[in-house]
Amino acid sequence: MDSTEFNYLNLEFIFMGEKPEAGQLVRTALADRRLLGFIGGAVERENSTQVTAEVATVSEARDAVLYRIDAKGKLREGSRVTKLVHELKNSTGASYVLVDGDEIDGPTPDDEVLGDFGSTNELLHGPKLKGSELVLAAGFADNEITVWDSASGLMAMLKEPVYAPNISRSNRPFLSLTRMGNVISASIEAKGSRRDIFSSSLGIVLDLERTPILEPVAGSPAALRLEELESLLYGYGEEDTELLEKLISDPAARAEAQQLLAHSADLKDLKRLLSLFGFDPRSVDYLTGRPLPEERRVLATGNPIKTLRAALAEQERESKGIERLLYRHSWNPKALIGSGIAVLASGVVAHQVLARSQKFEWLPKSARQVLMAAWYADGAFYLGKGIIDALKAKRSN
Numbered sequence: 169m170d171s172t173e174f175n176y177l178n179l180e181f182i183f184m185g186e187k188p189e190a191g192q193l194v195r196t197a198l199a200d201r202r203l204l205g206f207i208g209g210a211v212e213r214e215n216s217t218q219v220t221a222e223v224a225t226v227s228e229a230r231d232a233v234l235y236r237i238d239a240k241g242k243l244r245e246g247s248r249v250t251k252l253v254h255e256l257k258n259s260t261g262a263s264y265v266l267v268d269g270d271e272i273d274g275p276t277p278d279d280e281v282l283g284d285f286g287s288t289n290e291l292l293h294g295p296k297l298k299g300s301e302l303v304l305a306a307g308f309a310d311n312e313i314t315v316w317d318s319a320s321g322l323m324a325m326l327k328e329p330v331y332a333p334n335i336s337r338s339n340r341p342f343l344s345l346t347r348m349g350n351v352i353s354a355s356i357e358a359k360g361s362r363r364d365i366f367s368s369s370l371g372i373v374l375d376l377e378r379t380p381i382l383e384p385v386a387g388s389p390a391a392l393r394l395e396e397l398e399s400l401l402y403g404y405g406e407e408d409t410e411l412l413e414k415l416i417s418d419p420a421a422r423a424e425a426q427q428l429l430a431h432s433a434d435l436k437d438l439k440r441l442l443s444l445f446g447f448d449p450r451s452v453d454y455l456t457g458r459p460l461p462e463e464r465r466v467l468a469t470g471n472p473i474k475t476l477r478a479a480l481a482e483q484e485r486e487s488k489g490i491e492r493l494l495y496r497h498s499w500n501p502k503a504l505i506g507s508g509i510a511v512l513a514s515g516v517v518a519h520q521v522l523a524r525s526q527k528f529e530w531l532p533k534s535a536r537q538v539l540m541a542a543w544y545a546d547g548a549f550y551l552g553k554g555i556i557d558a559l560k561a562k563r564s565n
Contacts (some may be wrong), residue, residue, distance in 0.1 A: 201255075207219065241388025320447060
């Protein structure tokens with residue numbers, strides 16, 4: 169066969185209950201029929217076990233003909249999908265076999281029947297990512313966010329996932345890594361334009377147990393068609409190419425990233441790909457079980473008071489320079505006294521400038537009075553607090 173027309177079907181084998189051998193059962197059944205395509209690892213759900221495969225078809229049709237590989241790697245026509253699915257269901261003992269999401273023998277099972285997927289780990293990482301923004305993005309739902317600093321920006325492990333669009337534009341680009349069973353998904357959230365409601369993202373999926381159903385002879389028609397299928401499944405379009413140009417400026421690095429995006433086969437490839445985007449490849453290690461750094465902190469969200477308190481604490485930690493004047497409540501007495509005196513002294517200077525400079529004649533007198541009252545009150549409050557805290561400390565000694 170030398171037809172250039174081909175397509176593929178997504179087959180989902182669902183076994184009710186726990187089925188540790190599900191992956192091997194399906195792999196053997198597909199390999200015995202010498203089908204062309206890929207098969208992933210078993211995914212455990214609350215009430216079921218699921219194995220997914222992508223198989224190549226000779227052409228696009230409702231009851232398509234599947235490709236079959238002979239011993240020399242040549243392509244042959246196999247069975248039609250409907251006939252084969254019934255055979256596969258009987259030989260594997262699967263409760264359901266979905267073809268592109270639909271059960272051909274009756275109603276498609278819903279999530280209530282199959283159960284929820286297992287727990288999902290999520291790690292966020294980025295050079296501009298802030299803990300305070302993550303707390304606010306988590307909202308008022310109960311969550312725990314473990315954060316620590318790396319050489320290339322903040323990392324955060326979340327107990328419950330956070331909806332990426334909730335994280336502000338100023339934190340982008342950032343990396344979102346999730347793992348569910350043997351499948352790792354990476355999403356690089358780009359900054360995008362201020363006019364965009366949702367910023368663009370580049371997605372990468374790596375199934376650690378995904379392999380070809382059969383390994384065709386190198387250079388054979390089947391091997392070439394398998395490469396085409398992989399490109400069809402995991403290739404990227406014009407929008408992804410444009411986004412890649414924005415995310416990676418170096419042409420050589422961009423070319424390497426393009427190659428890895430089309431053929432990422434293992435964790436090593438994924439880590440290299442993330443490093444090309446400027447992210448710390450150790451993020452993958454943390455997601456897959458590497459112990460978290462000792463210098464980490466846990467941010468807890470929940471009711472409005474709990475969430476806002478955690479956000480303010482992080483904002484104080486993140487503040488630099490003059491911004492730190494907004495967060496002086498926890499300063500030591502000496503620092504508070506010095507701050508209070510400095511604010512009062514600068515207030516006197518500002519008062520004179522506002523009163524005498526022609527540049528501020530447009531500002532109403534009442535507005536100047538309110539501004540200066542707040543200025544002096546701030547200085548007086550922290551000066552007084554510093555003196556009181558110093559006296560308390562002296563008495564306790």
